[in-house]
Amino acid sequence: MAAPIALHLEFGGGAELLFGGVKDHQVTLPGQSQPWDMKQLLVWIRGNLLKERPELFVQGDTVRPGILVLINDADWELMGELSYELQDQDNVVFISTLHGG
Amino acid sequence: MCQVDEEYNEQLEKRTVPSVSQRCVKCKEGTAALIIRAGDAFCRGCFKDYFVHKFRAMLGKNRLIFPGERVLLAVSGGQASSSMLAQVQEGLSRNAPKKLRFTPGIIYIDEGGACGQSMEEREGVIAELETMFRATGYPFHIVHLEQVFDLPISVLEAVSSAPQRPEGSYKAAVEQFVQNARVKGSCSPGEGHMDPAVLDAQIQLSHLDTQDLANGTPPSSLQHQQDLERLFASVRTLTAKEDMLQTLRQHLIVHTARTKGYTKVMMGDSCSRLAVKLLSNISLGRGASLAVDTGFSDQRYGDVIIVRPMRDYSSKEIAFYNRMFGVPSIFIPGLDTKAPEKASIQHLTESFVTMLQADFPSTVSTIYRTSEKLHTARPPHSSEMETVAKCLLCLCALDTKEAEEASAFHATLVSERLSEKRVPESAQVGSASTADTVGQCCSSGVGQEGGCSSRGQGCCSSNLTPVTPDLKSLLCYSCRLTIKDMTGVESLPPYIVSEAERRHRRSQMKKEISEFLLDDEEDEVAAS
Ligand SMILES: [Zn+2]
Ligand SMILES: [Zn+2]
Numbered sequence: 001m002a003a004p005i006a007l008h009l010e011f012g013g014g015a016e017l018l019f020g021g022v023k024d025h026q027v028t029l030p031g032q033s034q035p036w037d038m039k040q041l042l043v044w045i046r047g048n049l050l051k052e053r054p055e056l057f058v059q060g061d062t063v064r065p066g067i068l069v070l071i072n073d074a075d076w077e078l079m080g081e082l083s084y085e086l087q088d089q090d091n092v093v094f095i096s097t098l099h100g101g
Numbered sequence: 102m103c104q105v106d107e108e109y110n111e112q113l114e115k116r117t118v119p120s121v122s123q124r125c126v127k128c129k130e131g132t133a134a135l136i137i138r139a140g141d142a143f144c145r146g147c148f149k150d151y152f153v154h155k156f157r158a159m160l161g162k163n164r165l166i167f168p169g170e171r172v173l174l175a176v177s178g179g180q181a182s183s184s185m186l187a188q189v190q191e192g193l194s195r196n197a198p199k200k201l202r203f204t205p206g207i208i209y210i211d212e213g214g215a216c217g218q219s220m221e222e223r224e225g226v227i228a229e230l231e232t233m234f235r236a237t238g239y240p241f242h243i244v245h246l247e248q249v250f251d252l253p254i255s256v257l258e259a260v261s262s263a264p265q266r267p268e269g270s271y272k273a274a275v276e277q278f279v280q281n282a283r284v285k286g287s288c289s290p291g292e293g294h295m296d297p298a299v300l301d302a303q304i305q306l307s308h309l310d311t312q313d314l315a316n317g318t319p320p321s322s323l324q325h326q327q328d329l330e331r332l333f334a335s336v337r338t339l340t341a342k343e344d345m346l347q348t349l350r351q352h353l354i355v356h357t358a359r360t361k362g363y364t365k366v367m368m369g370d371s372c373s374r375l376a377v378k379l380l381s382n383i384s385l386g387r388g389a390s391l392a393v394d395t396g397f398s399d400q401r402y403g404d405v406i407i408v409r410p411m412r413d414y415s416s417k418e419i420a421f422y423n424r425m426f427g428v429p430s431i432f433i434p435g436l437d438t439k440a441p442e443k444a445s446i447q448h449l450t451e452s453f454v455t456m457l458q459a460d461f462p463s464t465v466s467t468i469y470r471t472s473e474k475l476h477t478a479r480p481p482h483s484s485e486m487e488t489v490a491k492c493l494l495c496l497c498a499l500d501t502k503e504a505e506e507a508s509a510f511h512a513t514l515v516s517e518r519l520s521e522k523r524v525p526e527s528a529q530v531g532s533a534s535t536a537d538t539v540g541q542c543c544s545s546g547v548g549q550e551g552g553c554s555s556r557g558q559g560c561c562s563s564n565l566t567p568v569t570p571d572l573k574s575l576l577c578y579s580c581r582l583t584i585k586d587m588t589g590v591e592s593l594p595p596y597i598v599s600e601a602e603r604r605h606r607r608s609q610m611k612k613e614i615s616e617f618l619l620d621d622e623e624d625e626v627a628a629s
Contacts, residue, residue: 066416074133075134077135100448
């Protein structure tokens with residue numbers, strides 16, 4: 001049983017509008033038997049943070065195309081994307097590059 | 102349980118692999134921070150060099166902006182145009198041989214009135230942008246979309262372009278400029294050649310420009326706010342709304358550039374944005390104007406040239422640069438914010454392209470390279486420019502000559518005429534459209550070939566003077582579609598309606614006196 005982890009989540013480029021206009025979120029993920037990965041984080045965000053229109057943020061089991069993800073200020077494509085295992089105090093940023101946000 | 106633990110260990114190892122071993126492909130030393138368009142991993146430092154270099158290279162390669170020239174930066178507050186502003190700052194402050202040497206100003210078009218923002222929201226956004234612009238020290242102009250109702254009709258005239266500078270004059274101009282700067286001696290690195298006193302005065306002027314707005318006065322008269330609301334309410338589809346907004350915004354930018362003495366306008370379109378624009382413009386029937394709509398430079402306005410220096414950057418590169426190097430930007434909700442995927446052609450195209458891009462990373466660059474291969478067939482002589490009929494709204498060459506039998510425009514026209522015959526006029530709810538099509542072939546300022554005489558529907562004899570001006574004959578294929586999506590043209594800003602009437606009167610007069618004039622062709626024959 002892994003301990004709960006605290007994360008700093010940021011939403012920008014218009015993605016914040018789906019989260020009540022709030023850009024910064026300090027969240028704590030509950031402890032679970034396996035470590036948290038990005039795929040699970042997205043499910044958790046969808047269930048706990050998203051205020052509206054989930055299809056504008058997640059599609060299938062990943063983020064909607066056009067939304068960039070940075071983990072600790074690096075491209076998540078370098079970090080294994082969905083399979084990246086989150087650590088306590090990680091900083092995860094979602095930036096929409098889409099026209100309407 | 103045992104198996105889970107095994108997987109867990111394996112994943113742990115995998116996770117540590119990329120962050121440690123992924124090295125920058127450029128310097129081979131730095132830790133990779135992002136994967137850019139080409140699929141290469143760059144470190145932070147190399148990415149910055151690459152990004153900064155690309156901007157100057159783009160301007161250097163095209164040699165369109167002359168030293169000392171006044172350039173208006175169109176900044177929407179969004180990521181791409183804010184990044185463009187940061188690149189201009191970077192390029193101007195640099196004390197390097199490849200330093201940029203033009204004189205920038207900033208324009209922001211406040212579209213809140215068309216996008217349903219409250220006055221408080223708009224004022225909040227403007228205050229934030231003013232802080233951002235003031236920090237640059239450049240003069241800035243904040244223009245409200247409502248101001249289209251005060252535009253003069255001259256906006257719709259393409260002023261014949263300034264005399265073409267001969268080849269090689271660019272280099273001479275740069276040398277001259279550098280020499281002048283040296284003569285002046287100690288110029289501060291930040292402001293280049295500018296006299297500090299002049300700069301100071303300019304900054305003060307720009308503050309004056311916006312001060313009357315900042316001091317609690319509403320951005321525009323209540324009347325114009327209502328006019329704008331009425332205008333956008335009369336446009337039925339989001340597709341046409343977006344197109345209308347784009348057209349009006351462009352008119353305001355060009356007008357501001359002209360009245361404030363700018364000869365170039367820089368727009369922040371990224372290659373991701375241009376790829377979407379290219380495809381959606383094809384769907385919107387703007388195929389004939391693709392080259393000017395998406396190319397590096399756009400000369401349709403004649404005296405003011407639009408350039409797109411960000412067209413080599415993907416939206417990912419821009420977002421990463423802004424994030425890594427603290428470039429401020431503001432997200433301002435637009436017409437299509439939170440809209441469903443199929444809300445408009447532009448929006449749907451964007452979803453399509455980004456989705457394709459996710460699976461095939463070369464999608465955007467492929468589309469973008471296609472756009473580079475497009476060229477407009479320009480009339481050989483600049484004197485001909487004035488005689489080439491231009492669309493009333495987008496100022497592109499009219500593609501609506503009926504001569505081209507195979508065009509989409511022709512097909513639409515034929516089906517329109519067929520359906521017109523079947524439907525009795527009284528049954529037409531929006532009867533304006535019927536009047537339009539009838540009037541259209543008469544007042545054809547479009548096709549010199551006339552088109553209507555050959556078809557002989559007898560419409561030419563009717564001396565039709567429509568109450569609302571017939572816009573169709575003055576518009577390109579695509580702008581016609583937009584106007585067609587409006588419930589009426591009465592809500593259009595006065596400068597558009599007046600210019601339409603003026604063009605009609607002119608073509609009417611031309612027709613009336615044509616009997617007494619020798620044809621151009623006869624003229625030529627006589628002369629030779
Ligand atoms: Zn490097
Ligand atoms: Zn047009």
